[in-house]
Amino acid sequence: LNKSATPDIQARLDNLTKPRGSLGRLEDLALRLTLISMAAGRGNLPQADPARIYTCAADHGVAARGVSKFPQEVTRQMVFNFLNGGAAVNVFTRSSDVELRVVDVGVKGADFADTPGLLNRKIAQGTADISAGPAMSLQECISAVELGISLAEQAANEGIRVVGTGEMGIANTTAATALYCAYLDLPPETITGPGTGLNEQEIRHKAGVVGRALQTNHVELPPADPMRTLAALGGLEIACLSGLILGCARRKLAVVIDGFISTAAYVAAWKIHPSVGDYAFFAHGSAEPGHSVILHHLRVRPILDLGMRLGEGTGVALAIPILRAAAAMYNNMASFADAGVSGSDDSA
Amino acid sequence: LNKSATPDIQARLDNLTKPRGSLGRLEDLALRLTLISMAAGRGNLPQADPARIYTCAADHGVAARGVSKFPQEVTRQMVFNFLNGGAAVNVFTRSSDVELRVVDVGVKGADFADTPGLLNRKIAQGTADISAGPAMSLQECISAVELGISLAEQAANEGIRVVGTGEMGIANTTAATALYCAYLDLPPETITGPGTGLNEQEIRHKAGVVGRALQTNHVELPPADPMRTLAALGGLEIACLSGLILGCARRKLAVVIDGFISTAAYVAAWKIHPSVGDYAFFAHGSAEPGHSVILHHLRVRPILDLGMRLGEGTGVALAIPILRAAAAMYNNMASFADAGVSGSDDSA
Numbered sequence: 138l139n140k141s142a143t144p145d146i147q148a149r150l151d152n153l154t155k156p157r158g159s160l161g162r163l164e165d166l167a168l169r170l171t172l173i174s175m176a177a178g179r180g181n182l183p184q185a186d187p188a189r190i191y192t193c194a195a196d197h198g199v200a201a202r203g204v205s206k207f208p209q210e211v212t213r214q215m216v217f218n219f220l221n222g223g224a225a226v227n228v229f230t231r232s233s234d235v236e237l238r239v240v241d242v243g244v245k246g247a248d249f250a251d252t253p254g255l256l257n258r259k260i261a262q263g264t265a266d267i268s269a270g271p272a273m274s275l276q277e278c279i280s281a282v283e284l285g286i287s288l289a290e291q292a293a294n295e296g297i298r299v300v301g302t303g304e305m306g307i308a309n310t311t312a313a314t315a316l317y318c319a320y321l322d323l324p325p326e327t328i329t330g331p332g333t334g335l336n337e338q339e340i341r342h343k344a345g346v347v348g349r350a351l352q353t354n355h356v357e358l359p360p361a362d363p364m365r366t367l368a369a370l371g372g373l374e375i376a377c378l379s380g381l382i383l384g385c386a387r388r389k390l391a392v393v394i395d396g397f398i399s400t401a402a403y404v405a406a407w408k409i410h411p412s413v414g415d416y417a418f419f420a421h422g423s424a425e426p427g428h429s430v431i432l433h434h435l436r437v438r439p440i441l442d443l444g445m446r447l448g449e450g451t452g453v454a455l456a457i458p459i460l461r462a463a464a465a466m467y468n469n470m471a472s473f474a475d476a477g478v479s480g481s482d483d484s485a
Numbered sequence: 486l487n488k489s490a491t492p493d494i495q496a497r498l499d500n501l502t503k504p505r506g507s508l509g510r511l512e513d514l515a516l517r518l519t520l521i522s523m524a525a526g527r528g529n530l531p532q533a534d535p536a537r538i539y540t541c542a543a544d545h546g547v548a549a550r551g552v553s554k555f556p557q558e559v560t561r562q563m564v565f566n567f568l569n570g571g572a573a574v575n576v577f578t579r580s581s582d583v584e585l586r587v588v589d590v591g592v593k594g595a596d597f598a599d600t601p602g603l604l605n606r607k608i609a610q611g612t613a614d615i616s617a618g619p620a621m622s623l624q625e626c627i628s629a630v631e632l633g634i635s636l637a638e639q640a641a642n643e644g645i646r647v648v649g650t651g652e653m654g655i656a657n658t659t660a661a662t663a664l665y666c667a668y669l670d671l672p673p674e675t676i677t678g679p680g681t682g683l684n685e686q687e688i689r690h691k692a693g694v695v696g697r698a699l700q701t702n703h704v705e706l707p708p709a710d711p712m713r714t715l716a717a718l719g720g721l722e723i724a725c726l727s728g729l730i731l732g733c734a735r736r737k738l739a740v741v742i743d744g745f746i747s748t749a750a751y752v753a754a755w756k757i758h759p760s761v762g763d764y765a766f767f768a769h770g771s772a773e774p775g776h777s778v779i780l781h782h783l784r785v786r787p788i789l790d791l792g793m794r795l796g797e798g799t800g801v802a803l804a805i806p807i808l809r810a811a812a813a814m815y816n817n818m819a820s821f822a823d824a825g826v827s828g829s830d831d832s833a
Contacts, residue, residue: 154566155573156554156681160799161772161792206504206829214826218502223819225503232813233806333504334829424509442790443807444509451508458581458806459791465580471571478562481554481682 138169138176138415146171146467153470154478162440166418166463170391173416177389183464184298185391188457189236190450191288191381192219192226192303195243195373196263198272199350200308204343206333212307213244215449219305220252225447226303229454235301237450240288242281243373258284260373267315267350271357271369278368278376285380286387293388299460300385300392301420302399303450304374310425311343313401315350315370317427319358320404321434325351328427330397332446363408371405378402379409386413393453393460396423396446400431407435418460421445421452486520486763490529494519494815501818502826510788514766514811518739521764525737531812532646533739536805537584538798539636539729540567540574540651543591543721544611546620547698548656552691554681560655561592563797567653568600573795574651577802583649585798588636590629591721606632608721615663615698619705619717626716626724633728634735641736647808648733648740649768650747651798652722658773659691661749663698663718665775667706668752669782673699676775678745680794711756719753726750727757734761741801741808744771744794748779755783766808769793769800 146168151157158164170183194216200209218224219239222231230237240256241249243264248257260280264272273281292300306312310332317328329344350370351358357369367376379402385392386406394403394417406413421441422429432439440456473480498512499505506512518531542564548557566572567587570579578585588604589597591612596605608628612620621629640648654660658680665676677692698718699706705717715724727750733740734754742751742765754761769789770777780787788804821828 153573154563154571155795159681159772159793159795160573161794163791163793208827208830211827214824215502218819218824218826221819221824223502223817223824225501225508225814225818228813228817229810231817232810333507424507440791441807443511443788445507445511446509447503447507455807455810459789459803462577462580462803465576466573469571469576469579470573471566471569476562476566476569476571478566479556479559482556 138172140172142172142175143168150467152472154473154476156481160466163463163466166460167467170460170464171467173389173391183467185457185461185464187236187297188299188301189238189292189297190226190230190301190303190453191238191240192305192450193240193242193374193377194305196245197306197308197312197372198264198266199268199311199346201266202268202346204311204346205308206335207307209307212305213246215305216241216244216249220249220255224449225451226449226454229451233454233458235454235457240377242284242377264372267312267354267370268346269353271354272312272371273368273373275365275368278364278371281373281376282380285377286384289381289384289388289390293390298390299457300381300390301450301453301457302378302381302395302402303453304378304398304448306372306374309372309375309398311346312370312372312375313398314427315347316401316405317431318347318351319366319370320408327430330426332425363405367405375402379406382406382413382417383410386410386416390416391418392416393418393420393456395420395450395452396448397425397428398448400428420456486524488520490520490523491516500820502821502824504829508814511811511814514808515815518808518812519815521737521739531815533805533809533812535584535645536647536649537586537640537645538574538578538649538651538801539586539588540653540798541588541590541722541725542653544593545654545656545660545720546612546614547616547659547694549614550616550694552659552694553656554683555655557655560653561594563653564589564592564597568597568603572797573799574797574802577799581802581806583802583805588725590632590725612720615660615702615718616694617701619702620660620719621716621721623713623716626712626719629721629724630728633725634732636729637732637736637738641738646739647805648729648738649798649801649805650726650729650740650743650750651801652726652746652796654720654722657720657723657746659694660718660720660723661746662775663695664749664753665779666695666699667714667718668756675778678774680773711753715753723750727753730754730761730765731758734758734764738764739766740764741766741768741804743768743798743800744796745773745776746796748776768804
């Protein structure tokens with residue numbers, strides 16, 4: 138991201154009718170959204186609309202290892218819930234006026250019937266159990282990443298200005314935890330958490346499953362190619378989100394990363410192409426305890442911190458109104474000169 | 486607030502298609518909004534719309550003591566900016582679909598020309614210098630509080646469901662700091678901060694001004710009646726907001742408190758009538774350093790933490806979409822039974 142316009146953008150921010158810096162994080166958001174618009178050749182004003190969340194769903198073989206409070210069929214049931222408009226992400230996207238697309242990347246069972254907002258793009262019937270071998274073949278993983286890139290391409294072509302990540306997949310905190318451990322060289326115990334609500338003993342069991350996944354797949358871990366690590370430990374929906382994030386960077390679109398699992402997709406994308414960091418915004422700090430460790434590691438601060446741990450893109454749907462307000466501030470606030478307001482004694 | 490329905494509300498929250506507790510703070514917000522609806526006899530569902538912010542403006546005699554980076558005339562200039570739609574609170578309320586009312590409670594100079602959204606309710610030509618005597622007479626303070634109560638009455642009668650506080654008044658962080666020190670028995674140094682952007686030496690000077698205000702007005706401080714303390718150290722806009730908060734509690738309306746100055750108005754209201762706590766939501770943690778001390782003292786957590794320190798109601802305008810999402814979650818999400826989604830193994 139070319140940052141040479143930063144002083145000009147900062148000067149405009151400082152000329153708006155408010156004490157300098159008094160809008161805090163919103164000023165940072167407006168600055169980066171403006172740099173993104175400029176990099177994309179979309180003018181020199183920030184844009185946060187229209188916004189669209191892709192909620193990508195897939196199953197995980199590791200669900201058979203007892204790492205979630207919910208049975209595997211809930212992935213499929215929740216996709217039906219998304220298509221019927223009854224899930225949290227539906228309610229929040231309607232409340233925030235954000236578009237929602239649901240993508241079947243690898244939900245077990247037959248394809249879903251055609252429904253508005255649904256993309257049937259099943260690559261496989263879920264992944265294999267990562268504690269016994271690789272989650273998927275390298276080719277399946279590349280297909281999922283390419284699918285995600287194509288979604289970003291489509292969004293850009295349709296005029297979308299902010300893309301959000303969302304996911305559904307029973308047991309996918311286990312896959313995300315394994316990816317964090319592999320990419321960031323962290324021991325499972327520091328990142329493994331309750332997910333949908335495990336107790337302490339169940340968390341220890343889950344950390345053991347992650348440990349076995351790392352051991353079993355050790356030849357696929359860094360310094361191996363990051364795509365091979367993603368294939369070995371990830372999920373089809375996670376790989377698709379990694380591709381979505383890569384595609385947003387390629388097309389110079391702002392991308393808002395949801396919670397614990399989406400951030401694992403981000404880390405994979407970042408390992409593949411570090412420039413994704415320029416386009417990424419982190420929606421919220423998850424209540425899943427490992428998330429704060431990871432965000433600290435990445436040196437990023439989330440926009441919201443509401444103790445949520447649901448996924449689906451729910452955090453993104455709540456963060457987008459903040460991005461929208463940041464853009465509106467930059468685009469629509471009066472300057473001191475326009476409004477005839479006296480400046481501070483520093484600016485005299 | 487009658488909390489007897491809490492178990493029923495919690496049971497409904499736990500039946501929505503998400504892991505228990507996974508929407509974190511939004512579940513707490515939905516619970517309290519529901520209790521408020523029930524207390525008001527408005528049914529048993531939470532309501533966050535329509536929402537309206539009252540941005541109350543007044544001048545402060547203590548501005549003459551060099552406690553702000555901006556000259557006093559900026560209060561009046563900013564009211565013109567509000568009326569022309571160019572200030573941050575205008576932009577954010579438009580972005581969030583929140584109504585805005587601007588109230589002249591005591592801006593120096595002539596009344597403003599009639600403008601949609603403006604309430605001309607000037608009680609005095611600003612306050613007197615609190616470092617030399619009381620800010621206002623007890624009767625002026627009572628009039629300002631009664632004005633605020635009447636605004637809440639009007640909002641309730643017009644069907645408003647969420648009220649927000651906002652303010653404008655050069656030097657009002659000094660008045661707010663003095664109120665905190667008096668009501669919560671804190672030394673000026675622990676609460677006095679940069680406001681619009683003072684440097685360290687200027688902050689020490691401002692703390693000295695607060696100290697003189699406390700000394701000069703010592704007979705009006707606790708254990709004196711809290712209304713007398715408000716008259717001695719407060720501001721016309723602050724007293725009006727205290728009344729607004731009291732009026733919301735009387736009419737059982739949710740009230741969202743903005744930042745550092747609005748929270749001082751809340752503390753005054755709370756000292757007058759502690760039940761206001763049941764109806765109050767804290768929009769955001771201000772970057773003004775004393776605010777986190779005060780919120781900790783009050784044992785409340787703000788909804789947002791975006792490093793903002795602008796006032797006007799800007800934090801409220803950003804927090805209301807979160808309240809709206811919380812209400813929508815409770816009102817519109819599918820239950821496990823409705824959606825045919827399997828429960829967790831705990832709920833079997």
